[in-house]
Amino acid sequence: MKLAELETNFERKIQAEEKIEPRDTMPEAYRLHLIRQISQHAHSEVIGMQPEGNWVSRAPSLRAKQILLAKIQDEGGHGLYLYSAAETLGISRDEMIRQLHEGKAKYSNIFNYPTLTWADIGAIGWLVDGAAIVNQVALQRTSFGPYSRAMFRICKEESFHQRQGYEIMATMMKGTAEQKEMAQDAMNRWWWPSLMMFGPHDGDSPHSGDAFKWKIKRKSNDELRQKFIDKTVQQAYVIGLAIPDPLLKWNEEKQGYDHGPIDWSEFKRVISGNGPCNRQRMEHHKHWHEEGRWVREAAEAYKTRISTLN
Amino acid sequence: MNMELKEALQKFLLRLGDNALIQGQRLCEWCSRAPMLEEDIALSNLALDHIGRAQVLLDYAGQTYGAAKSADELAFRRSERQYYNFLMAEMPIGNFAYTIAKQLYLSAYEELLYEVLSQSTDTNLSAISLKAIKEARYHFSHAADWCVRLGLGTPESHDKLADAINELWAYTDEFFEMSDCDLLLLQHGIAPDQEVIKKHWLDKIGKVFMRAGFTMPSEVYQHHGSRQGIHTEHLGHLLCEMQFLQRAHPEASW
Amino acid sequence: MDTQLDLWEVFVQGKSGGQFMHAGSVHASDKEMALKYARDLYTRRNEGSAIWVVLSNNIVSSAPEDAEMFFDPANDKIYRHPTFYTMPEGALQI
Numbered sequence: 001m002k003l004a005e006l007e008t009n010f011e012r013k014i015q016a017e018e019k020i021e022p023r024d025t026m027p028e029a030y031r032l033h034l035i036r037q038i039s040q041h042a043h044s045e046v047i048g049m050q051p052e053g054n055w056v057s058r059a060p061s062l063r064a065k066q067i068l069l070a071k072i073q074d075e076g077g078h079g080l081y082l083y084s085a086a087e088t089l090g091i092s093r094d095e096m097i098r099q100l101h102e103g104k105a106k107y108s109n110i111f112n113y114p115t116l117t118w119a120d121i122g123a124i125g126w127l128v129d130g131a132a133i134v135n136q137v138a139l140q141r142t143s144f145g146p147y148s149r150a151m152f153r154i155c156k157e158e159s160f161h162q163r164q165g166y167e168i169m170a171t172m173m174k175g176t177a178e179q180k181e182m183a184q185d186a187m188n189r190w191w192w193p194s195l196m197m198f199g200p201h202d203g204d205s206p207h208s209g210d211a212f213k214w215k216i217k218r219k220s221n222d223e224l225r226q227k228f229i230d231k232t233v234q235q236a237y238v239i240g241l242a243i244p245d246p247l248l249k250w251n252e253e254k255q256g257y258d259h260g261p262i263d264w265s266e267f268k269r270v271i272s273g274n275g276p277c278n279r280q281r282m283e284h285h286k287h288w289h290e291e292g293r294w295v296r297e298a299a300e301a302y303k304t305r306i307s308t309l310n
Numbered sequence: 311m312n313m314e315l316k317e318a319l320q321k322f323l324l325r326l327g328d329n330a331l332i333q334g335q336r337l338c339e340w341c342s343r344a345p346m347l348e349e350d351i352a353l354s355n356l357a358l359d360h361i362g363r364a365q366v367l368l369d370y371a372g373q374t375y376g377a378a379k380s381a382d383e384l385a386f387r388r389s390e391r392q393y394y395n396f397l398m399a400e401m402p403i404g405n406f407a408y409t410i411a412k413q414l415y416l417s418a419y420e421e422l423l424y425e426v427l428s429q430s431t432d433t434n435l436s437a438i439s440l441k442a443i444k445e446a447r448y449h450f451s452h453a454a455d456w457c458v459r460l461g462l463g464t465p466e467s468h469d470k471l472a473d474a475i476n477e478l479w480a481y482t483d484e485f486f487e488m489s490d491c492d493l494l495l496l497q498h499g500i501a502p503d504q505e506v507i508k509k510h511w512l513d514k515i516g517k518v519f520m521r522a523g524f525t526m527p528s529e530v531y532q533h534h535g536s537r538q539g540i541h542t543e544h545l546g547h548l549l550c551e552m553q554f555l556q557r558a559h560p561e562a563s564w
Numbered sequence: 565m566d567t568q569l570d571l572w573e574v575f576v577q578g579k580s581g582g583q584f585m586h587a588g589s590v591h592a593s594d595k596e597m598a599l600k601y602a603r604d605l606y607t608r609r610n611e612g613s614a615i616w617v618v619l620s621n622n623i624v625s626s627a628p629e630d631a632e633m634f635f636d637p638a639n640d641k642i643y644r645h646p647t648f649y650t651m652p653e654g655a656l657q658i
Contacts, residue, residue, distance in 0.1 A: 060555035060564035073354040292345025298463025299593035348601040
């Protein structure tokens with residue numbers, strides 16, 4: 001088959017909602033778009049282990065400690081599923097990590113915020129994972145097979161994450177005055193960054209055109225954000241938390257909430273490296289990657305050694 | 311059960327529970343810091359096994375008090391001198407080789423210990439032990455694999471592990487100390503003869519060292535103390551961090 | 565130069581007697597490591613009773629451009645399926 005014919009085959013598959021598999025011919029721009037998106041997604045899972053890891057040693061009960069550690073472990077696992085999906089496109093994990101360290105690959109902005117109290121662990125599970133899940137459920141239908149399969153697995157495993165976060169918030173809202181204060185404070189700090197997780201408004205989203213055409217992206221940023229707000233506001237009210245948005249109002253006509261303006265200057269500031277924890281997160285990752293180098297080298301050397309013995 | 315025996319059992323259960331808890335707490339420190347993402351997940355699994363075991367053991371220990379205590383009360387409201395975990399367990403995680411050496415010594419011991427305890431006349435303890443054996447067997451296999459890899463890997467990995475093995479050796483004899491409480495429990499068929507475990511343990515460790523290219527460490531001064539609740543300075547800091555929320559908000563539930 | 569070790573494919577059997585299904589991949593330098601990492605990653609929720617791991621490089625895959633010649637010829641061999649046959653009225657279930 002000729003190259004032109006194969007591209008048509010690619011387009012036919014996309015039209016017919018068939019998945020694209022790694023060995024299928026695909027436009028180079030599609031491949032690069034996926035590498036950028038999947039590796040960013042993988043890095044987000046991995047960097048996301050840090051703010052939550054910040055509280056494992058201080059979790060307030062044995063039950064809470066186990067749940068939190070199991071959850072962070074899942075995030076690591078999800079990072080692995082996603083790295084593997086990206087690897088099928090011909091990029092190595094080495095290379096992806098290098099791009100992260102050189103600042104060429106990004107991770108979700110949300111993890112540049114600090115976890116200051118135990119309530120932040122609740123807020124991350126409930127709001128941040130809640131937002132991520134809305135996005136990931138939509139991505140199950142993405143056109144690239146390995147990415148779609150990773151999303152199915154991830155969504156299945158993540159279903160407990162949001163519940164555990166909400167449970168922490170609910171428990172604290174039933175607790176002492178100090179606990180309630182902590183919970184509301186966490187809500188106030190995490191609400192807006194969570195809304196920013198969905199990315200710029202549809203009119204200002206630079207990569208969306210191709211992503212829609214290729215069915216990598218199936219729902220727009222604003223659609224997903226709306227979905228998240230509508231389900232979360234009710235959950236907040238049930239446990240007595242206020243939403244830190246004075247302009248939030250139910251819109252009967254659209255059967256959804258209208259919200260106040262998002263401070264995109266903050267979003268830009270954090271994404272360009274000036275969030276509270278950008279430096280810390282990167283330094284941590286680089287430091288421990290370096291610390292592990294001698295172990296990986298030893299494992300490689302051992303492999304060579306036993307292969308010459310056999 | 312008479313008072314003396316009950317107290318001995320309580321101390322023994324606290325020792326088992328504290329060993330699981332403190333090891334688990336230390337292993338948690340590897341979260342987001344392991345040499346490979348896969349190993350991060352593996353170490354979290356070890357930590358989860360330990361914390362889960364601590365919960366069950368401390369829960370049982372709590373039932374031996376006049377007014378029953380919960381596992382969380384025991385984990386988060388006791389101070390340094392009331393902890394009975396081995397000094398080895400509270401040692402910092404160090405580098406990866408140091409953690410592997412700790413894991414090797416402790417998991418080899420735990421595998422042997424829980425094998426004997428699965429035959430304990432105390433049926434609660436034997437039931438707990440049946441699950442713990444499987445976990446400890448896997449933990450030992452994980453540590454032994456890494457010992458061989460690091461031992462036969464690069465000169466750097468060999469030296470790092472050799473340092474760890476030798477340094478931690480000074481905290482191994484304490485595992486096998488027969489205190490009055492151990493003697494009493496042995497008479498009742500509840501707890502094992504540590505001398506017997508020691509023989510098997512030396513054999514088990516020796517075999518791994520042989521495969522990994524190490525010799526048994528030379529005899530050094532052996533530190534004791536945990537049977538009396540005398541610890542290294544490391545434990546206080548660990549507890550400080552672990553117990554922070556429960557201590558800062560004593561009336562709160564989480 | 566760094567390395568993230570070799571790529572392995574993981575197949576998990578859910579229950580004894582069942583099929584081994586592809587679960588995903590892990591990086592590892594030797595087979596013991598690959599097996600343990602596969603266990604730690606893919607059977608955290610009781611998904612497994614046995615695991616296979618195989619170096620990705622050792623897998624031979626059919627090419628997408630061969631798909632038509634490989635698989636389409638089986639399309640019209642409907643006589644391989646039991647529904648192709650008519651059963652006489654009144655015959656017991658075969």
